[in-house]
Amino acid sequence: MTKTFTARCACGAVEAELSGAPLAQMYCHCTDCRAWLNAPVHAATGWPAAQVRLTKGADDVIAYKRTEKSHRKSCGRCGGAVLVEHPEIGVTDVLASNIEGFRFAPEMHVYYAERMINMKDGLPKFASMPEAVGGDGKLVAE
């Protein structure tokens, strides 16, 4: 049986159902996420878009596109972030901290070149993103 998870905003008005497992788990340091979330870094999980389904509160969702690459969705009631769609690569990023019962196991850091804080944890640190998802694949030393 396929495992499912529920992700929700702070007030619970908006919910998404996730099925299976994410493609990748990472810390994102990009300036766009930081501005949107008002946080220096965030725990991101990238899922195939087809495995993420908005199941509750579609009318309360606010969409924000800083660029066409990333469609950020949050709850209009509590302001809580829910997910980020990346239509060009068919991946949806769901904030790990919003997924009930999910054990975040980060594999890498992305957009580390834009970081606000250093994190010395031995994980690979991509200046942008791995080549497989459209980045230049360059690594930054800790």
Ligand SMILES: [Zn+2]
């Ligand atoms: Zn909410």
Ligand SMILES: [Zn+2]
């Ligand atoms: Zn980001």
